Amino acid sequence: MSLSPEDFPAELRAEVAGMEPSRIVQLWQLGFGRDDVIPLWVGESDLPTPAFISDAAYGALKRGRTFYSHKRGIPELRQAIADYTSGLYGKQVATDRVTVTSSGMHGIMMIMQAVLEPGDNIVVLAPSWPNVVRAAEVCHGEVRFVALDPKEEGGFTLDLDKLLEACDGRTRALFVNSPGNPTGWMIEREQQQAILDFCRERRIWLLADEVYARLVYDRPVAPSFLELAEPDDPVIQVNSFSKAWAMTGWRLGWLIAPPNFGEVLDQLIEFSTSGSQAFLQEGAIAALGPEGEAFAQSMIERCRRGGEIVFQRLSAIPRVAVARPTASFYAFFRIDGVEDSLSFAKRILQETGVGLAPGSAFGPGGEGHLRLCYASAPERLSAAMDRIELIIS
Numbered sequence: 001m002s003l004s005p006e007d008f009p010a011e012l013r014a015e016v017a018g019m020e021p022s023r024i025v026q027l028w029q030l031g032f033g034r035d036d037v038i039p040l041w042v043g044e045s046d047l048p049t050p051a052f053i054s055d056a057a058y059g060a061l062k063r064g065r066t067f068y069s070h071k072r073g074i075p076e077l078r079q080a081i082a083d084y085t086s087g088l089y090g091k092q093v094a095t096d097r098v099t100v101t102s103s104g105m106h107g108i109m110m111i112m113q114a115v116l117e118p119g120d121n122i123v124v125l126a127p128s129w130p131n132v133v134r135a136a137e138v139c140h141g142e143v144r145f146v147a148l149d150p151k152e153e154g155g156f157t158l159d160l161d162k163l164l165e166a167c168d169g170r171t172r173a174l175f176v177n178s179p180g181n182p183t184g185w186m187i188e189r190e191q192q193q194a195i196l197d198f199c200r201e202r203r204i205w206l207l208a209d210e211v212y213a214r215l216v217y218d219r220p221v222a223p224s225f226l227e228l229a230e231p232d233d234p235v236i237q238v239n240s241f242s243k244a245w246a247m248t249g250w251r252l253g254w255l256i257a258p259p260n261f262g263e264v265l266d267q268l269i270e271f272s273t274s275g276s277q278a279f280l281q282e283g284a285i286a287a288l289g290p291e292g293e294a295f296a297q298s299m300i301e302r303c304r305r306g307g308e309i310v311f312q313r314l315s316a317i318p319r320v321a322v323a324r325p326t327a328s329f330y331a332f333f334r335i336d337g338v339e340d341s342l343s344f345a346k347r348i349l350q351e352t353g354v355g356l357a358p359g360s361a362f363g364p365g366g367e368g369h370l371r372l373c374y375a376s377a378p379e380r381l382s383a384a385m386d387r388i389e390l391i392i393s
Contacts, residue, residue: 015137022130023342023361030346031355038384041345041355043181043329044248045299045375049283052291053245057283069278071269072262073100073254077281080288081254088213089227097231097256099265100281102273104211104240104253109135110268111236111255115172115205116141122173122207123166125158127332127362127369129181132209141172147365148185154334155323156185156365164198174199177209179222179327182362182371186216186327189223196228196235206235211253214244214296216327217304232258243329243375244296245287252276252284299375303329306374306381313385317393329375332359335392338368345370352387 024041031037072078078098085093101107112135116122121142124132133143146163148156167174176195178187199206208225216222229235240253255265269275286292307325314322314333322333338344341358348370349355359369374381 015140019134019137024130024357026342027345027349027355027357031349031353034353036353037349037355038353038380038387039355040373040376040381040384041357041371043243043373043375045246045302045329046377046380047246047299047302049246049250050291050295053247053283053286056286057279060279060282065278065282067278069275069281071266071275073098073276074278074281077285080285081256084288085226085256088221089224091227093226093256094231094259096259096262099255099257099262099269100276100284101253101255101269102276103251104209104238104242105131105135106251106273107238107253107255108132108207108209109139110265110272111173111205111207111238112136112139112141113268114261114264117172119170120172121168121170122175123163123171124175124363125163125177125180126364127180127182127359127366128175128177129209130361130363132175132177133363142170144171145364147363148183150334150365151323152321153323154321156180156183158185158187158191160191160194163195167198167202167204171202171204173205173207175207175209176225177211179210179212179216181212181328182330182332182357182359182366182369184323184325184328184330184332186222189228192223192225193228196225196233199234203234206233207238208235209238211238211240211243212328213239215300215303215329217300217307218326222327226256234258236261241284241287244299245292246295246299247284247287250280250283252280302377303375305378306376307331309378309381310372310374310385313382313389317389320392325374329373331372331374332369333372334359334369338370341367341370348388348391351391354384354388356388 082095116139118140126145237256241247319336345358357371359366
């Protein structure tokens with residue numbers, strides 16, 4: 001239930017006081033304290049962070065890396081991110097374009113603070129991660145959704161003309177999340193080039209959320225706007241250590257932006273977090289090394305197996321439409337006859353103890369769907385499917 005300014009002794013901004021609580025969090029709170037819950041509602045694996053990453057951070061902590069540090073990240077980590085990105089895409093990325101952030105969400109919030117003024121709009125492909133929308137609204141931006149087109153058999157496609165036509169003279173940014181959360185949709189190279197050309201011509205910021213770039217199953221890495229963009233193009237890539245390295249609780253991410261944008265980020269970090277902890281950043285350096293690459297490959301394979309288990313079980317149910325996963329680690333499936341996904345997800349939780357996210361949490365095109373994170377052990381996923389298929393069959 002949202003609050004109103006009257007609930008507080010002093011007046012609050014309407015955009016803040018009237019925000020609806022996350023529907024994903026509503027499910028989490030409903031299941032809090034239940035020992036029998038299989039939690040597949042949020043975007044994280046059931047694996048803890050690997051020991052070599054934790055040991056690197058712990059070693060730095062013991063050495064006294066506990067003082068204030070560089071706002072945009074310790075130099076060693078910024079260099080490691082630049083080297084990692086350059087190797088991944090075969091295109092040189094300079095260190096001065098890299099900024100370490102206190103989570104991917106922190107990076108997104110700073111971008112919104114930097115580019116949006118009252119009356120500006122940001123165009124967002126939907127279904128979309130809801131935190132992006134709330135960040136834009138808190139920063140006085142108008143969010144314009146462009147819904148992906150659903151396929152009858154499950155999955156989504158992008159109508160490029162519809163996306164570009166949604167932009168006007170007050171559009172300051174275009175947000176593209178690929179591979180997508182919650183859909184798993186992945187943009188292809190030709191559409192990337194068309195969007196980049198459009199943003200160059202209109203001087204619109206292109207915000208590329210590529211957090212799931214490594215979690216792709218039909219090619220080595222998902223297509224990236226960084227492969228097409230020049231350093232001074234209005235392109236900002238958002239990334240995170242959370243997914244591929246099982247580091248969700250570490251709250252570390254990074255941005256790759258035009259060099260002169262770094263000065264803006266330096267100031268915004270100064271007045272928000274003042275920078276991430278140096279000892280945690282040493283763990284992130286370990287994640288980008290050889291052991292980290294081996295772990296990332298094992299995570300990709302784990303998610304590939306999990307996605308196939310869930311797909312086989314769901315696709316066998318006549319009233320379910322689901323696409324075979326090709327990227328991210330979510331099954332976003334449509335259930336015939338479900339018109340209130342929040343209520344249906346609550347019913348599944350209460351009757352089976354399986355936590356799923358309601359599709360309505362993700363904006364236009366999401367209602368009637370449920371999101372299941374399959375980055376878990378096969379036996380855990382099989383147990384979850386045993387429980388829920390009796391309800392959704």
